[in-house]
Amino acid sequence: MSFIPLLPGSLSGPPAERSDAARNRERLLGAARELIAECGPDALTMDRLAERAGVGKGTVFRRFGSRAGLMMTLLSDSEAAFQARFMFGPPPLGPGAPGLERLIAFGAERIAYVMEHGDLARAAEASARSRYEVPAAKLWQRHIELLLREEGMDADPLLMAMSLTATLDPDRILHAVRVHGLAPERLTDSWRELVTRVVRGR
Amino acid sequence: MSFIPLLPGSLSGPPAERSDAARNRERLLGAARELIAECGPDALTMDRLAERAGVGKGTVFRRFGSRAGLMMTLLSDSEAAFQARFMFGPPPLGPGAPGLERLIAFGAERIAYVMEHGDLARAAEASARSRYEVPAAKLWQRHIELLLREEGMDADPLLMAMSLTATLDPDRILHAVRVHGLAPERLTDSWRELVTRVVRGR
DNA sequence: GGACTAAACGGACCGTAGTCCGATTATTAT
DNA sequence: ATAATAATCGGACTACGGTCCGTTTAGTCC
Structure with a gap:
């Protein structure tokens, strides 16, 4: 048969x-x-x-x-969970809250994520390709861009999103915390200040 | 004798x-x-x-x-010239102009620098160590931090400087220009917007 | 000039990511 | 069950960054 x-x-x-x-x-x-x-x-x-x-x-x-591909596979569960939370989960991270609130929450959650899975995330970012062109990375940036537009961002939301994304780079965050000894809460506070200023405009 | x-x-x-x-x-x-x-x-x-x-x-x-060390040596001349310009050169890059003007000029010059020496700069940034702990990188960040303070930045100037520095990362700039095909002028414009918003505060 | 010493030399060696291709094996059609 | 086929397997191989250590040589002191 x-x-x-x-x-x-x-x-x-x-x-x-x-x-x-x-x-x-x-x-x-x-x-x-x-x-x-x-x-x-x-x-x-x-x-x-x-x-x-x-x-x-x-x-x-x-x-x-590749080695990076393996690391991404290992991360894919927690990564998918994170994505689900900021796209469909409860506010303020998910839809329902104002854009700025969601941006602030996004950064805070991202920093916490890096604190937990940072080494893996860093290992998954070996090449420049797998740093920016990976679906997950493009999705975050697009998400940030959308939230910026929602808040009426007039000045090149794509590049603003790129700059904000750069701030959340696992490598930089881990370096700040582990080498410079900065407290993650301080990073979170600074992120809030940053996005607030960027969104509020001039 | x-x-x-x-x-x-x-x-x-x-x-x-x-x-x-x-x-x-x-x-x-x-x-x-x-x-x-x-x-x-x-x-x-x-x-x-x-x-x-x-x-x-x-x-x-x-x-x-190391390979990165070699690349840094090859860059050291142009790097020193750049440093001299933003520390001792004529305004608006050098001292004499208001902090915000200097910040804007700094980003513009840095983007132009990356357009010219980007591949070398990227090759010089191989390891995480040689990315953030190199004297030149620490100097830029300190410089940005100083300018922020000069403009009365109240919110964690060190971390704000870190975020701004992340935006100027050669790897990211080259990727935006070469892969995404963005015009360097657009990056410069966006940088101006970014620092203006960050400095003006809420 | 000759002996001494510390520095520089060079290339064999190591560990790692990634490639290649002949051998193997699961699957499907008969 | 058997043969045909296509995917999978495995490990030898390459390229590269970086290390090590026995050998050579420049500079110094007599």
């Missing part, structure tokens, strides 16, 4: 992962989480990961493309 | 480079400039450089410490 697709093939998405491929992906993700739990993300090398998962190195790269 | 120092030793600085070391440093810098002129900074590898300069690889690293 043969399988008759209910939808045209192209709508079913990619032709379904082979079972061994799926098994290896799970093994790899598990091994990666183990290694990170043991020694932190910086100590995770692709060779060690392959060995721990009992898999060839080529397999690791076919699955995730 | 022996040399009698006019000043205590420690004031004469490091004990003078040996002649072969100086010769090799010049050779290496020349070769580096050649290679960069031919294929751009990204194609400069430390092995190729050593070979081109007719020198061992170890010598390259002893001279410059």
Whole structure:
């Protein structure tokens, strides 16, 4: 008996992962989480990961493309949760509150997110490509831009959003907190001041 | 006849480079400039450089410490010139103009600088260390902080300066111009808006 | 000039990210 | 069940940044 697709093939998405491929992906993700739990993300090398998962190195790269890709995969759950909260969640982060309130909340949540997943996020940003052109990054910036427009921003909302996004860069935030020893609350306060001034205009 | 120092030793600085070391440093810098002129900074590898300069690889690293260090050395002239201009040059970049004017000029000049030396600057920023902890970077940020204070900034000038500095990151600027195709003038305009709003306060 | 010392030299060596391709194996059609 | 096919697998290989250490050499003192 043969399988008759209910939808045209192209709508079913990619032709379904082979079972061994799926098994290896799970093994790899598990091994990666183990290694990170043991020694932190910086100590995770692709060779060690392959060995721990009992898999060839080529397999690791076919699955995730690059080290940054692997890190993004590991982050994708918490990342998706964050996205859901600022797009559909309760105010002030989600819709329902005024734009400025949402901007302030967005920065605060982002800073908290970096405090929790910062090392992983940094490792996921290896190349310049994977820093700005990743869907998640484009989404944040677009979100900020939208909130700025909602607040009547007249001056180039796209570039203003870009500047505000730069402030929330994980690398910079982690450096400020870990090297300079600044308290995260201070960053949050400064973010509030910054967006308030930018939105209020001249 | 022996040399009698006019000043205590420690004031004469490091004990003078040996002649072969100086010769090799010049050779290496020349070769580096050649290679960069031919294929751009990204194609400069430390092995190729050593070979081109007719020198061992170890010598390259002893001279410059790292690839980023080499790039910084190559930038140091134009970097020093830039520093001199915003610290001692004519207004509005240099002292004499109001703080806001100087801030606006600073951003404009920095963007122009990145347009000219951006690839090199990016290559000089390889590690997180050499991104924020390098003397030049700390100087800019301190400069911006000072100008903010001069304009009566009440809200955490240090962190505001950090945010503004993030906007001028070479990586981000190059990405905006080269990938997104934004005109540098547009970045400059947006910078003016940004600092104006930040300084004017609420 | 010759001996001494500290600095500089050079290239073999290491760890890591990423590539490649012949061997292997899951899946499907017969 | 068997054969055909296409995806997957694995690990040797490359390129690169960076380190190490035995060897060479410039500068100094007699």
